[in-house]
Amino acid sequence: MNQQNLPGESTITTLWIIALVCVLLGCCCGIVSALPALIVSIISLVMANKNIKLFQANPGEFLAHSYSSVKTGKIMSIINIVLSSIIFLGYMLYFLIYGAFIWTALATGLTNGAFNEFSDDFNSETYEENSNTWEEDVYRGWEEEVDSIANDTLLINTFETDTLNQR
The missing domain is CATH 1.20.58 (Methane Monooxygenase Hydroxylase; Chain G, domain 1)
Structure with a gap:
């Protein structure tokens, strides 16, 4: 076989x-x-x-x-x-x-609401103090060169002042 x-x-x-x-x-x-x-x-x-x-x-x-x-x-x-x-x-x-x-x-x-605290920083109160809205800042940025560092510093300083005054 x-x-x-x-x-x-x-x-x-x-x-x-x-x-x-x-x-x-x-x-x-x-x-x-x-x-x-x-x-x-x-x-x-x-x-x-x-x-x-x-x-x-x-x-x-x-x-x-x-x-x-x-x-x-x-x-x-x-x-x-x-x-x-x-x-x-x-x-x-x-x-x-x-x-x-x-x-x-x-x-x-x-x-x-832990994830809402970041969005509270960008509310409209900060822009109302400066009489600019977010849309105006964006539109102005397209028309002319905007110094974003100065605007950011201004917003940060107003935010810090507001938080210090609340204490």
């Missing part, structure tokens, strides 16, 4: 090695590496199961070491699936928890 290797034996071996490398990178590179490792491992497992069924249907046609190589590929694919799933789910959980904390902080800041 002329025995041969199982079809796809080398492909299965290559896929589980690639998946293992991606799993190892997944520990440090995160979800970007864990998801491809999961996909490649599933493909390798499906191919290994198909080849094992083929060998069991016709054991005399294929070499025994080819069968053991495919079984090793199946075991390594399962290990890669488990590890990459743990890494993937761990990073997803991390992003969900971290996102919840960020969202809570943003929502609290919006509720308390």
Whole structure:
């Protein structure tokens, strides 16, 4: 009898090695590496199961070491699936928890008005004191060269004076 290797034996071996490398990178590179490792491992497992069924249907046609190589590929694919799933789910959980904390902080800041304090500096009261509106300053800036440093200094000085008088 002329025995041969199982079809796809080398492909299965290559896929589980690639998946293992991606799993190892997944520990440090995160979800970007864990998801491809999961996909490649599933493909390798499906191919290994198909080849094992083929060998069991016709054991005399294929070499025994080819069968053991495919079984090793199946075991390594399962290990890669488990590890990459743990890494993937761990990073997803991390992003969900971290996102919840960020969202809570943003929502609290919006509720308390913490983000409004910057917009209060640019209210119209400062411009009313100088009898210029923001639109007039912009329009005048297009017609003639305006010394923005002097205008900014004036606005800063009036702001400082107003805050000192309030104390």
